[in-house]
Amino acid sequence: MLESSYNIGGFIYTDDLELLGAAENAPKRRGPTRLADIWALDGSYKISLPLNDEGQPIGEDGKTYVRWLGSFCNNPLLCPLMPAGWPSVPKKFKEACLSEIQQRYLIDPDIVDPSDQYGWAMHQLGVLRRNRRTKLKKIHCKRDMTKEQVVAKIPPKLDLVQWAELVNYWFDQKTVTLSDKNKAKANGAPVERADLYLKVYRRKDGVGVTSCAQENIRRIEGLLSEEGVRLQGEPGSTSGILWSKDDAYARVFGLERPGRVRGVGFGITPSGRSVTNASKFTSTPSSSTRTSQRILELEHDNTLIREQLAQVQAQLAQSDARHQEQQQQTEVMHQQQLDAALARMNAMFAQLSSGTPFFDPSQGGNA
Numbered sequence: 429m430l431e432s433s434y435n436i437g438g439f440i441y442t443d444d445l446e447l448l449g450a451a452e453n454a455p456k457r458r459g460p461t462r463l464a465d466i467w468a469l470d471g472s473y474k475i476s477l478p479l480n481d482e483g484q485p486i487g488e489d490g491k492t493y494v495r496w497l498g499s500f501c502n503n504p505l506l507c508p509l510m511p512a513g514w515p516s517v518p519k520k521f522k523e524a525c526l527s528e529i530q531q532r533y534l535i536d537p538d539i540v541d542p543s544d545q546y547g548w549a550m551h552q553l554g555v556l557r558r559n560r561r562t563k564l565k566k567i568h569c570k571r572d573m574t575k576e577q578v579v580a581k582i583p584p585k586l587d588l589v590q591w592a593e594l595v596n597y598w599f600d601q602k603t604v605t606l607s608d609k610n611k612a613k614a615n616g617a618p619v620e621r622a623d624l625y626l627k628v629y630r631r632k633d634g635v636g637v638t639s640c641a642q643e644n645i646r647r648i649e650g651l652l653s654e655e656g657v658r659l660q661g662e663p664g665s666t667s668g669i670l671w672s673k674d675d676a677y678a679r680v681f682g683l684e685r686p687g688r689v690r691g692v693g694f695g696i697t698p699s700g701r702s703v704t705n706a707s708k709f710t711s712t713p714s715s716s717t718r719t720s721q722r723i724l725e726l727e728h729d730n731t732l733i734r735e736q737l738a739q740v741q742a743q744l745a746q747s748d749a750r751h752q753e754q755q756q757q758t759e760v761m762h763q764q765q766l767d768a769a770l771a772r773m774n775a776m777f778a779q780l781s782s783g784t785p786f787f788d789p790s791q792g793g794n795a
Contacts, residue, residue, distance in 0.1 A: 466496045469532045477533045483540045483548055493533065497553060500525055501560040504587040507553060509561055509594050512603075514554035522550050565598060575599040620659050621669050621691035622648050622676040644680055651676040 466475070478487045485493050500507040506525055511517060526549050529535075540548050569578050578595045582588055597603055626648060629641040636642030651657050659670040669692045671677065673684065677691055684690065 463492075463496050463499055466492070466532055471531045474532060474534045477535055479536055479539045481539065494552075494556070497529070498556045498560070500528075500553060501557050502585045504590050507557055509557070509564075509586075509590050510597065512561075512597055514550075514557055522546075522553075525549065525553055561594070564594070569595070569598055618670050620652075620675065620677075621671045622652060622680075624669060624691060625677060647680045648676050651679055 469475075475489065475493075477485060477493055478490050480486050485491070501509070506521060506528065508517060508521060526546055529549055530545075535545055535548075564583060568581055568583060575595055578598070579592050582591045626645055629637050630645055631637060636645045657676055659672060659675055671689055671692050678684065681690065
């Protein structure tokens with residue numbers, strides 16, 4: 429094995445190269461494409477990148493391309509880990525990445541139009557960059573560690589300045605809050621209908637879509653900040669929209685009227701729920717719960733149909749058995765009648781042969 433290193437944009441990349449064809453008579457064949465092999469290409473030879481109709485890399489060469497593209501995330505001069513959002517990264521870095529790709533790979537223009545290749549490549553690189561940041565946080569940023577401890581534990585090949593910026597971003601209060609919200613969404617935690625109103629009727633800049641909505645948002649946020657006002661999901665509840673007759677939403681918009689409950693979708697009604705029998709809050713069933721209920725109903729209907737079908741089949745079997753029994757009795761009776769007729773004919777022929785007048789008792793009288 430031979431270890432080779434390449435200086436790419438001021439960074440050193442190393443990889444193992446396997447010596448093939450050492451024997452004189454060994455057949456010449458193409459060895460596996462390695463990352464160092466790709467970085468060593470100077471543009472005089474390009475690798476044809478296999479793509480499916482959706483423009484996704486496929487095959488072993490496609491996997492190698494994705495691994496090579498992922499190595500960009502180890503180079504802060506090509507794909508810096510900060511700013512946090514990939515769209516916020518300066519365009520000069522992205523253009524440098526595209527130049528490295530086009531220097532080494534041929535991209536089928538019939539699958540990915542040349543005018544779309546920039547966006548196509550940047551989308552792939554953005555996904556790999558996000559995955560790289562997530563993996564770094566999962567491995568190096570534990571919950572019981574301080575920011576200083578994480579900064580001191582810099583991974584190999586990372587720039588110290590960018591690593592410090594990334595750790596500062598992880599420990600920023602806004603980032604922590606956003607991370608907790610995303611985890612709650614991922615776990616399917618129920619949400620209060622007042623929070624749903626804040627999400628729907630507020631623009632990205634935090635201002636309400638109308639002056640009336642802004643006033644409602646102000647009142648809701650004031651109520652939710654009070655202790656004991658925010659609803660809490662029941663233990664084990666993982667989905668749905670929380671509501672109650674005196675929640676923050678109801679205090680702002682008034683009591684529910686006959687019909688459906690506002691802000692929780694169809695199917696939930698306030699009628700028949702008094703103060704004594706209403707629980708502290710109610711959550712709407714999630715779509716998965718409704719689907720499960722529907723599946724159970726269909727399974728029950730299927731069981732009934734199977735039982736009815738079994739009854740019909742049993743009745744048909746009984747009817748068929750009776751029919752076969754009647755047919756056998758009819759055949760026996762016909763056979764008996766045939767045997768009796770043959771016996772009479774034989775007796776008649778015997779008497780005629782002997783010259784004796786034939787008398788048939790069944791006909792009555794004399795022959």
